[in-house]
Amino acid sequence: MDYGMKNRLSRIIKPRSGKTVMLAVDHGYFQGPTTGLRDLRKTVTPLVLHADCLFITRGMVRNCIDPDADVPICLRVSGGPSILGELSNEDITTSMEEALRLNASGVGLSIFVGADNEDRTISNLGRLVNEAERYGMPVLAVTAVGREMARDARYLGLACRIAAEMGAHFVKTYYCEDFYKVVEGCPVPIVMAGGKKIPEMDALKMTEKAVKEGASGVDMGRNIFQSDKPVGMIKAVRAVVHDGASAEEAFEIYSKG
Ligand code: R5P
Numbered sequence: 001m002d003y004g005m006k007n008r009l010s011r012i013i014k015p016r017s018g019k020t021v022m023l024a025v026d027h028g029y030f031q032g033p034t035t036g037l038r039d040l041r042k043t044v045t046p047l048v049l050h051a052d053c054l055f056i057t058r059g060m061v062r063n064c065i066d067p068d069a070d071v072p073i074c075l076r077v078s079g080g081p082s083i084l085g086e087l088s089n090e091d092i093t094t095s096m097e098e099a100l101r102l103n104a105s106g107v108g109l110s111i112f113v114g115a116d117n118e119d120r121t122i123s124n125l126g127r128l129v130n131e132a133e134r135y136g137m138p139v140l141a142v143t144a145v146g147r148e149m150a151r152d153a154r155y156l157g158l159a160c161r162i163a164a165e166m167g168a169h170f171v172k173t174y175y176c177e178d179f180y181k182v183v184e185g186c187p188v189p190i191v192m193a194g195g196k197k198i199p200e201m202d203a204l205k206m207t208e209k210a211v212k213e214g215a216s217g218v219d220m221g222r223n224i225f226q227s228d229k230p231v232g233m234i235k236a237v238r239a240v241v242h243d244g245a246s247a248e249e250a251f252e253i254y255s256k257g
Helices: 003-012 040-048 058-064 096-101 118-135 153-165 179-184 200-212 230-243 247-256
Strands: 020-024 053-057 073-076 106-113 139-145 170-174 190-193 217-220
Touching: 003 106, 020 040, 020 190, 020 230, 040 058, 040 230, 053 058, 058 073, 096 118, 106 118, 106 153, 118 139, 139 153, 153 170, 153 179, 190 200, 200 217, 200 230, 200 247, 217 230, 230 247
Parallel strands: 020 053, 020 217, 053 073, 073 106, 106 139, 139 170, 170 190, 190 217
Antiparallel strands: none
């Protein structure tokens, strides 16, 4: 890995702990003004101080994140369909030049394993990695599985391994039973997506288990910004990820807000 690649990646995955708390706020790229992100600037501003990185589209960076905000950006560069269409019908939508212009520390796109356009989205990843390598830009592969496929260790393991084989520098996936098997089969860091909003204690327990089973942190959205105490929740997630706090200890942090 060359200097620029390592330097950018270390802005996302912190060398102190080898972990990261990425705040995912890219949902609008196919969901529109979803709950909690209708006014993205208002939601994200108090959370920026506590996030190691934002996972976000270029449009929201330009319009809602101040250029002097001290937070690394991992830019979502894929899109195409909305929630009304076939979600796997994605292409690369944002150029590497744009990522460099926005001073991104990484770029991310989705692969849809087991879905209609699985082959094209995996090829997209390969092409993105080819280009990213030229500029020392880390690539995050977001593993989305087909609607009819179970989110279990077999299929998430398949998706994460394919992402790593294509050259992704880190991978995002969901938590599942036997998550450690997904980690074992994937030689690059894995960050856990939070998924739909669940009670805070459950989200913290899931985070604790994921980290214990080898996750390099989280790229979490709804379970933070849809919480009744978003700042408390991101602080609590940080305590689990970076400081090895238990879910119970972290819940105390969340409760204080
Ligand atoms: C999903 O496609 C988006 O990329 C989100 O970034 C991802 O799902 C993580 O957000 P959440 O924790 O809300 O699932």
